[in-house]
Amino acid sequence: MPKGVYKRVKPIWNKGLKGFGLGRRHTDKTKFKISQSHLGIRPSEKTRKKLSLFFKGKPIKEETRLKIKATMKAKFEPPTEDELERREDLKKIRKSLEYQKWREQVLLRDDFMCQKCGEEDVRKLSIDHIKPMNLFPSLALKVENGRTLCSLCHLKEKTHGNFSRIPERIVIDC
Ligand SMILES: [Zn+2]
DSSP states (O other), X not given: OOOSOOOOOSOOTTTTOOOSXXXXXXXXXXXXXXXXXXXXXXXXXXXXXXXXXXXXXXXXOHXXXXXXXXXXXXXXXXXXXXXXXXXXXXXXXXXXXXXXXXXXXXXXHTTSSOTTTOOOOGGGEEEEESSOTTTOGGGTTOGGGEEEEEHHXXXXXXXXXXXXXOXXXXXXXX
């Protein structure tokens, strides 16, 4: 058994350091998680002004520029006749009785529960196409291609809304 007063041999681990988080950076994985959890949340007017001031005059990464371009193109470019016809067909499917039945079947199969977070509030639930209707219209009414998601989880899907019109942004892992 050692006795007496001992002198510290090793230096104190945090000597001279100002704080645990100082100078540390989030990993890419954490950054991705943060950005995912912030999806669908719109910052207040005050914050938006601050952000715009911060980004003013700063160069945009080439990658980001291309992404913005693709989104804008999909949103604002006037659709061709084929595209219009295609959209009409999709509208017809959405209004059809079969579509209503498909929704009911998927809801029943998933027991009225979000398949990602388990949300059970029926008002928040929506039916998602695993392979988007836009690209796979023939799968639109297949029960295997549907799943129940709550509005928030739906928003976080890579294939949600306009994104499904931009092939570069689509990640289908099924
Ligand atoms: Zn959910």
